[in-house]
Amino acid sequence: MKNRKVIFVSPQQVETVEEDFSPAALADHEVLVKLIYSLISPGTELAMLSGKEWWAKLPVCPGYASVSQVVEVGRGVADFKPGDTVFHYGNHSEYQVVSASHMFIKPPADLDLRWVPFTRMATVAFTAVRVSNIEVGDYVSVTGLGLVGNLAAQLARLQGAFVIGVDLSSKRIETANLCGIDYALNGGNGGVKEQILALTGGQGVSTQIEATGVPKVGVESLGWIGSLGEIVFLGSPRGEFNTDVTDVLNYCHLYNRGCITFKGGHEWRYPTEPNAFVKHSLVRNSKIVFELMKQNRLQIEPLLSHVIKPEQAQEAYDGLRNNKDDYNGVLFDWS
Template identity: 25%
Template structure:
């Protein structure tokens, strides 16, 4: 079968791999139809992370069930499915308490076990989520990143009528804008330095666009909010600079949730750090997308919101390419000569 295997930093190879086979009584084999490139894939491609050299990559994907273990009786061949790629130990104190996202052995398919950048992938039955006919395979490839976003928002007290600032309008930020609206936010501020991404943010529901190139983000948000700030600030850019600047955006008693992951040290100027204390902010870190009962309400909420068309993900797709273009497309992404939001592999 065709596959994309990661061997080292910037060493991604399109090659033939052996098809997976059923080995345990809870396994399901899926014929992958669509797979997406995650922002974390880009960082791992450049700098590496948890990795088995030569492993099949990819953790955002959807497809059709083609083989099931004998003990799997609640799933049919031909079923259309999305996949939760998270794998956990199930034995540690965190897992047993239901706090699965905190499992010290948590990882996703594509890291140390074969992932979804391939014709076929094998996963445990509990990781497989049936999707209705109203959701395309292309949309279903967004189920996992959407669940990542809503996992973070569930930690907050976001409620109807609130104001939300989303820092960074990549895939995660654009999903956060939509989820803020689904939660009932009255006003959503989209923040990014790229006008093309801000235009896309407006298309998916942002009310006010803020470009830091036009002046201090803090001052712009204060002007729009008459000096108060927002109820919730969402860090979705994952840069060292924005990870500090985000603290200046909420109102007194407001909240910050971190969805982005900076891959360098974060230095916080006194101005921004003091906001945490003087504004009495609540700050949430958010990791992965799972909860109990596994895979969690994040995935169920996503399927529901996609099905009723509240969550629109197709506008987020900037490129659709065959799997064989994988090595080329990753190089183009890190080259930054063109705008990328979500890249979808078609298989």
């Protein structure tokens, strides 16, 4: 059969190739699937496309989250059959062999298939809420209102918090308002700290979720975190930033508000599959996200900016890198 794939050929260069594909005999736990939609993860995939990530040597076929149709199953696969629709972690390859025992879930039959790949972005965001101390009535700030930051803000609001989102993009602020975020501030206009302190009666937020991955933003946000508060690093920090770390540590430990806790919120903090000794897992979180989507308690449609063909891959990645106002949630349609 012919198989289309999106390939990162070299830094900032993307091609969609077609090649012959003859999968080997499936192992007992394996499944052959055909993509319906796959979602670009802007942060991770643009980092890969830069050619600077040691774990993603170019050329490489990227990918993050998919909804597919089962074509064939291995002999040991009992819960899935050809024709089933499944959510899984997959790359941008029209046909691929994946494990049915690793993040391979049937979404609800009445869920919009375009929304299904966003489940992974929501479970990435979920970690920030899971590790936090957010309680009903708390004020929470989120810096960076891209896919993950927006979803983290929505989830914090579902946790009972009053949420303040911060971004440089007026379009992302508009999207945050459409998604029900309580307050959305434009960080490019300055005075963010003052606005947040005003909104919180001078107390500052109890939880700050840093979703930009820009180290400077994380350090600057310490100034509006209240006493005994916390900062959760959701976006993977990238890029160089020079500062006096002693000043940062002393501020968190001693000065002014003090006693600020640093937390990591990476998605792999929790096991993939349900575990009798751990409450949360990626599978459990994914099923919760499905239900929140079904009930329209988690807004996905405002995040979906483009549904395009794989042959437009270069255009998609250029847009995500250079035109963040218009490009946000970009799906490849493999039909």
